[in-house]
Amino acid sequence: QYDDDESDQNSPISRFQHYLRIKTAHPDPDYASAVSFLESQALEIGLHTKILEFVPGKPLLLVTWNGLNPSLPSILLNSHMDSVPAEPSKWLYPPFSALRTSDGKIFARGSQDDKCIAIQYLEAIRNLRSRNFIPDRTIHISYVPDEEIGGFDGASKFVLSKEFKELNVGFMMDEGQASPGDEFRVFYADRSPWGLIIRAEGAPGHGSRMYDNSAMENLMKSVEIISKFRESQFDMVKAGETANSEVISVNPVFVNAGIPSPTGFVMNMQPSEAEAGFDLRIPPTADPDAIRRRIVEEWAPARRNLTSQIIEKGPIRDYLGRPLMTMTNDSNPWWSVFKTAISDAGGKLSRPEILASTTDARFMRQLGIPVLGFSPMSNTPILLHEHNEFLKDTVFLRGIKIYESIISALSSFVADASQ
Ligand SMILES: CSCC[C@H](NC=O)C(=O)O
Ligand SMILES: [Zn+2]
Ligand SMILES: [Zn+2]
Numbered sequence: 001q002y003d004d005d006e007s008d009q010n011s012p013i014s015r016f017q018h019y020l021r022i023k024t025a026h027p028d029p030d031y032a033s034a035v036s037f038l039e040s041q042a043l044e045i046g047l048h049t050k051i052l053e054f055v056p057g058k059p060l061l062l063v064t065w066n067g068l069n070p071s072l073p074s075i076l077l078n079s080h081m082d083s084v085p086a087e088p089s090k091w092l093y094p095p096f097s098a099l100r101t102s103d104g105k106i107f108a109r110g111s112q113d114d115k116c117i118a119i120q121y122l123e124a125i126r127n128l129r130s131r132n133f134i135p136d137r138t139i140h141i142s143y144v145p146d147e148e149i150g151g152f153d154g155a156s157k158f159v160l161s162k163e164f165k166e167l168n169v170g171f172m173m174d175e176g177q178a179s180p181g182d183e184f185r186v187f188y189a190d191r192s193p194w195g196l197i198i199r200a201e202g203a204p205g206h207g208s209r210m211y212d213n214s215a216m217e218n219l220m221k222s223v224e225i226i227s228k229f230r231e232s233q234f235d236m237v238k239a240g241e242t243a244n245s246e247v248i249s250v251n252p253v254f255v256n257a258g259i260p261s262p263t264g265f266v267m268n269m270q271p272s273e274a275e276a277g278f279d280l281r282i283p284p285t286a287d288p289d290a291i292r293r294r295i296v297e298e299w300a301p302a303r304r305n306l307t308s309q310i311i312e313k314g315p316i317r318d319y320l321g322r323p324l325m326t327m328t329n330d331s332n333p334w335w336s337v338f339k340t341a342i343s344d345a346g347g348k349l350s351r352p353e354i355l356a357s358t359t360d361a362r363f364m365r366q367l368g369i370p371v372l373g374f375s376p377m378s379n380t381p382i383l384l385h386e387h388n389e390f391l392k393d394t395v396f397l398r399g400i401k402i403y404e405s406i407i408s409a410l411s412s413f414v415a416d417a418s419q
Pocket of ligand 3: 084113384385
């Protein structure tokens, strides 16, 4: 293992490592240092910057490369600055060291999700500018806070701002996911995240007594029914009938019950209350009303003294009532431009997918803006949110070339001025 930034301070890799070493992991992301580093990079390249702060302590950095024709809708490249936490003791190398091994793996929390694209956008623009490329359309980059915790103080407020409106965004790109094979993956939709809490009430009683309708019994029945539904969805995936991201996922994330005592829990009392929480992900093709009905009628029926609370953490439809999906066919001219740019750079794309998890793209799609999720990482294991997240230097560097092709193509696309 070695770390070469002593020898080369002034390289795309060393700038990537610098950004990876800034601790923007939750629960206490250092946004100030991230913004200051990214801003210094943008200014060095000769771009314009602006810092927006919709919620104190949660800045958003906007970087702009003005196009020749500012009346054309612009291109927005998005990247979130925050990361999920890391457990250092379970990593091969410290998660904020950005250490590069002799086979070129750069280990860091955020190396795949999504600090790579943050730097690749800038490096691609740096290279295009050094070749005197001049964009027709204006290109913006947004560096947003809080994506990992839902984006409510970040992208969600950003899209409602007058500053966002003024950008006149015609097309946006956001993060995607690594691809274990040769092809790059591209995402035309996310699943919408719901939190579900099921609460049970029932008569308390002696731990020795068998009786009907205790809170615990009713909650466990509910969990059984939800598990059956989960299995029905998962079976379709296992049978190869459909992708993981195209079914409704439901996974238990907490249970809360019992009467605490100094040594743990009171063992001889059946509690009068119990609750369980679930993470649900709803694909854009699903009918949200049908799911709401299923929850009330089957998962938490009142006759069992169950109640449910759904926390919808994202839209399912856009403002015109359409599913939040970006078209990946000829009806979307941006799709062809993107696809051609990838093949021009020697890349291959696999069939467009729905993302199993959720990104900030949903807030822009809600406005009707076409968004593709894309992170150019082929031949890379999918390690987002896992221990030992890494990205290979060669993959990172190739990604810069890919974005050079994408950014120059998107910014020169003027075939239809209304788009
Ligand atoms: C409630 S929205 C949460 C967004 C988050 N994004 C990345 O992991 C996710 O859980 O998918
Ligand atoms: Zn991410
Ligand atoms: Zn993430």
